[in-house]
Amino acid sequence: MSSSAAAATAAIPSIPRDDDGPVFRAPWEAQAFAMALTLHDRGVFTWPEWAAALADEIKRAQAAGDPDTGETYYLHWLATLEGLVARKGVASMDTLHRYRDAWDHAADRTPHGKPIELRDEDFG
Amino acid sequence: MAWIEIRPHLVCCMTADRRASTATDQSAYLPAMSHDHSHHDHDHSELSETELRVRALETVLTEKGYVEPAALDAIIQAYETKIGPHNGARVVAKAWTDPAFKKALLEDGSKAIGTLGHVSRVGDHLVVVENTPQRHNMVVCTLCSCYPWEMLGLPPVWYKASPYRSRAVKDPRGVLADFGVSVPDAIEIRVWDSTAETRFLVLPMRPAGTEGWSEAQLAELVTRDSMIGTGFPRTPGAPS
Numbered sequence: 001m002s003s004s005a006a007a008a009t010a011a012i013p014s015i016p017r018d019d020d021g022p023v024f025r026a027p028w029e030a031q032a033f034a035m036a037l038t039l040h041d042r043g044v045f046t047w048p049e050w051a052a053a054l055a056d057e058i059k060r061a062q063a064a065g066d067p068d069t070g071e072t073y074y075l076h077w078l079a080t081l082e083g084l085v086a087r088k089g090v091a092s093m094d095t096l097h098r099y100r101d102a103w104d105h106a107a108d109r110t111p112h113g114k115p116i117e118l119r120d121e122d123f124g
Numbered sequence: 125m126a127w128i129e130i131r132p133h134l135v136c137c138m139t140a141d142r143r144a145s146t147a148t149d150q151s152a153y154l155p156a157m158s159h160d161h162s163h164h165d166h167d168h169s170e171l172s173e174t175e176l177r178v179r180a181l182e183t184v185l186t187e188k189g190y191v192e193p194a195a196l197d198a199i200i201q202a203y204e205t206k207i208g209p210h211n212g213a214r215v216v217a218k219a220w221t222d223p224a225f226k227k228a229l230l231e232d233g234s235k236a237i238g239t240l241g242h243v244s245r246v247g248d249h250l251v252v253v254e255n256t257p258q259r260h261n262m263v264v265c266t267l268c269s270c271y272p273w274e275m276l277g278l279p280p281v282w283y284k285a286s287p288y289r290s291r292a293v294k295d296p297r298g299v300l301a302d303f304g305v306s307v308p309d310a311i312e313i314r315v316w317d318s319t320a321e322t323r324f325l326v327l328p329m330r331p332a333g334t335e336g337w338s339e340a341q342l343a344e345l346v347t348r349d350s351m352i353g354t355g356f357p358r359t360p361g362a363p364s
Contacts, residue, residue: 027200032178034199034200035191035196038196078174078177085184085185090184090190096180097180099181100176103171104171104176
């Protein structure tokens with residue numbers, strides 16, 4: 001485990017892990033984890049800040065009926081990431097939505113089996 | 125091994141991924157953003173709602189200079205075995221010990237795997253191809269990095285890299301040699317090119333000297349690479 005990852009798992013006890021460190025159930029979960037690690041290392045937030053934001057997110061989800069079985073952990077992680085990116089002025093929610101829609105557009109116009117690439121035309 | 129790394133995120137088409145994550149992501153969590161396309165029409169690529177959000181974040185953060193894709197990959201790579209090939213290894217070990225399951229597995233991989241309670245998510249079109257004394261199978265996706273990650277964990281970086289993708293079809297023996305795998309000329313090598321809809325899992329040959337072994341013991345011998353076809357299972361007594 002990298003020292004950054006070790007610091008993250010020490011600061012965020014809820015991260016699903018085994019003896020060697022974090023475990024992921026899907027590639028995107030590892031991507032979301034890696035992005036948080038990188039933003040932390042860039043000083044965008046501290047781990048205590050992150051932990052508080054993640055706890056809020058999980059509380060909110062539970063209030064809305066999330067079963068809290070661990071299956072949705074990285075969905076909360078991703079929402080926390082989006083929220084902090086917006087709150088810290090890195091990129092607004094509007095920007096994130098615009099890029100999300102652009103990727104969706106890119107996927108829709110790409111025949112399956114071809115690489116999906118984001119182009120200017122995907123930003124409607 | 126010295127594959128040149130390329131960015132995987134701009135080159136993938138994981139339709140099955142969308143299916144796999146739909147149940148939890150969209151219905152439970154993102155009602156406002158969910159917009160389920162018809163899955164009967166497969167002439168375009170699809171990304172799951174979650175994948176779209178992850179890509180959006182990564183693109184924005186990269187453009188703003190907060191993250192470097194190569195650095196992200198380095199972090200991810202450290203965990204590429206962490207989803208683990210355990211599910212795939214159990215499926216292979218069961219096929220080695222249970223002829224009826226093996227038959228069902230080769231007929232319809234997704235359906236057979238679905239009958240095992242412990243494997244929760246698998247794409248709809250997982251095809252299992254069997255290695256035999258006459259034929260060695262290997263799997264590649266020449267256009268993207270489609271990969272049965274529910275079975276094998278995160279894809280290794282080399283699988284997503286251009287040299288592997290482009291050379292595997294043209295020169296499979298050369299690629300295998302780079303992995304230290306030598307397949308005698310008498311054995312046919314079949315390369316399976318994954319698509320968004322169909323993904324492949326290699327059923328390697330059961331190692332000699334494992335008569336009477338339990339499924340759990342056998343599963344320990346099954347490596348990730350042996351299920352991609354770029355390696356063989358461990359042999360009994362070899363260090364794991």
